[in-house]
Amino acid sequence: MGFRFQKRITLFPGLRLNLSKSGVSMSAGPRGASVTVGKNGVYGNVGIPGSGLSWRERLDKPSGRSRSRNEGHREQGPCEQAPSLPPMPTSAQARLVGNGIEIVDGYGDPIHPAHLSNLKAQMRHQIRDFLQANAIARNEATEALRRLHHDIPRSVAPAKPSGAGKPQSHDYPCHGEFMEALMKWRADQANSRSDDSGVAEAVLNALGALDWPAETNIALDASNGRLLLDVDLPEIEDMPTARWNSVISRMELAEKAMSQKDIAGFYLDHVSSVIVRLIGHSFASSSAIRSVALSAYTQRKTATGRLSDEYVATVSVTREAWGTVEVSQIHAIDPHNLLRHLGANIDTNARGVLLVQTPLS
Incomplete structure (x- = not known):
């Protein structure tokens, strides 16, 4: 979106009204020589068109306060040229670099520091909305880890x-x-x-086609309509540990750390979502599957500091029991509550840490 900072309206030949952020002024006179009247006083302006040379002198008498404030400062002579300053860009845009805002012109080039404060003031509402949208997008990517089960299909593939x-x-x-x-x-x-190999092939094709945001490894075995899944879950250390907020005053995104209890609760939601997703897609992959037995484990440090595989969730679900789930409303169903309703063993201690369970066979 472009931003224009000055506009001149021609009232009649030789007289112009100048509108800008510094206020309103009026200019009279031909090109190259004019008189400007504004809130800062009356000035005479003389310039040679096309040369870049100009001269500006105040024609009215400044107030005493202004005179004392400027006392001791040497007036710029008619032959001296003021330091060059790039013109204010006619358009500007904000972009996110890392966690902070960078303002560039319409061509993507850096803007002179002298213009940044004015541009930030002009774009403050756009920058606020831009930061808030990026904070929401980052937090949404985190929340998606709790909603993996929302893609469970309603239909069931034939054997x-x-x-x-x-x-x-x-x-x-x-x-x-x-x-x-x-x-x-x-x-x-x-x-x-359908034989057991056909069931296993159908499940592998269905689960392999899914997008998994965190590494999730699965081993399976199919026998007489019973599907046995052994799931290697992501570790709690792989979970997000902060949320994003937009800080308008600093024009940046800032992380707000989650408490250990919040991280543990988030991990429970993610694990539950993974398990419900696996069960739902497995049943949908083949009508020959009559039950799904799932055991899920994660790697955790033992008292000796060594890593060990510990099972933290088990559940066995028949197709009849799964048929009581209203899959069309899956987005409104809490996955942990659903697993408890289906008889899953998935519990936590007072600190929210998942308890060890005995795997199914």
Whole structure:
């Protein structure tokens, strides 16, 4: 968005009204020689067009206070040229560099320091909105870790046979025998229920297609309609530890540290969201899955300081029990409360630290 800081309105030839941040003044006279009347007094202006040379002298008498304040200062002579100052840019924009605001002109070039205070004053509302929007965006990325389960599909994919045992042409002496074996295999697959390999393949494809913001490793086993998931969760040390606020007075974004209790609560929400997401996508991947048994662990330091895998959550859910969940309203469901409703073992101590559980097998 551009910002214009001065506008001249021609009233009639030789007379102009000048509007700027410093106030309103009026100029009279031809180009190169004019008289300006404004709140700072009456000035005569003489300049040679195109040369950059000009002379300016006050024509009225300044007040006594002004005279004493300027006393001792040498007046600029008619042949002396004031130090050059780049003109005020006709447009400016704010951008975020690191956590602070940088103001540049419309071409992205730096602005002379002498103009920055005026530009910041002119753009204060835009800068405020810009900082607030960036703080919200950063905090939203953090909050997304609690809402991973919001993408659970409502529909369930039909069971599909796996590709295991499919005839390969190089295993047969002639094309005719290969086609005969292939047709028989296809008929057998069409008349049979999905096998365990097909279930595992469907789950792997479904979970592998998801975007995971933090590293989450999964091992699975499918047997007779029961899916067993073993989940390596992100550590609590991987969780955000601060939130962002916009500080308008300093024109920057600042971090506000979260308490240890808040971090522990955030971690519980994230773990619960991960588990609900895995269960929901697993059931949706294949109608052959009749139950999901999940155990989740994380690496934590023991009393001796060594890292150890500790299971912190387990849950076993049947398709019938999952069918009671209103997936269309999943965005309004608290994942931790849902897991407790489904009979999960996921508890914390008084400090919010997840307690150790016995894994399922």
